[in-house]
Amino acid sequence: MIQSEKVHLLTISSIFAAIIFLFTAYFFHIPFATGYIHFGDTLVFLAAALLPKPYAIGAAVVGMGLSDLMTAPIWVLPTVLIKTLVVLSFSSKTEKIVCSRNMIGVICAYFVNVTGYFVFTGILYQDWLFPIVRLYTDLIPPFICGILFIAIGKVLDRTRLKEKFFTVRG
Template identity: 40%
Template sequence: MSNEETNKKTRLIVLAALLAALVFLATAYILHIPVGGNGGYVHVGDAFIYLAAVLLPTPYAMAAAAIGAGLADIATGAAIWAIPTMIIKPILVLFFTNKTEKIINMRNVVATLIAGIVGTVLYMLAEGIMIGSIQAAFVMSLVGLVQPLGSAIVFIIVGLAFDKANIKVKYHLLAA
């Protein structure tokens, strides 16, 4: 492996770790609002999962999502959700593209909506399995629809700021 390849991999690992830390902080502590009696909570951590998805190659973004969100569940007393979270959050990465110079484009804006719906449905299924009732989980999951909206708004605001600063080009984050 050449020095240039090693440097690129190191940069990607460091950026993935930084984004995992941001996912953790935004999930566990920034606008962390407990809801319902199921140990769940509303947060804007998904905004940083979306950001990881548009800045990093998919495997790195998926790792940042799983690690950051999973650790947040454990740290906030919602450890029962850590395994479903570490399965669900990486799936949300798949709807975004990192192959354009701009973070905010039509595909990534639409991806926030798709990721929000898919995430809500997958958590509803996980909760249904845990409590033994998909119907009850569906009713409780309706509150969870607020979270994807907040995360989408934060992602778009941060993404527009990063686009204005030309972050992807400046830091060589364009996908090959």
């Protein structure tokens, strides 16, 4: 990989990290039961579908991690681990953002988010009843973000954004 391509990817990753942070912690931050709904995961999914894995993981971890650091610091480590696994569910090696591989990624990301936060809630609170009570809070946001990812991804695919700004790697 040539130096200018690394700079390009690092720049886009940094922009994604900043936008993920803003859309998780502040923009459309909707309080909901025991947590909040945000659209940061939609941007994590997009980063994972556009950027090579290390760059997408960096964007997700920095954006979501900073958000948790500002709003609920106890969740930083679980979020870093969960979002790393979420990014691994997607592929940037396809010509389109919305493809069969990334549709499966949305489903995997849904279960990684729900299961990950369920397990970490039980561990952090040392109580397995609370994660069950809180489960409905954790079921809705990743579902909404998955639908948004598909909708936004289809629009971006029509603009051929990936073809214009990202190299498909084989």
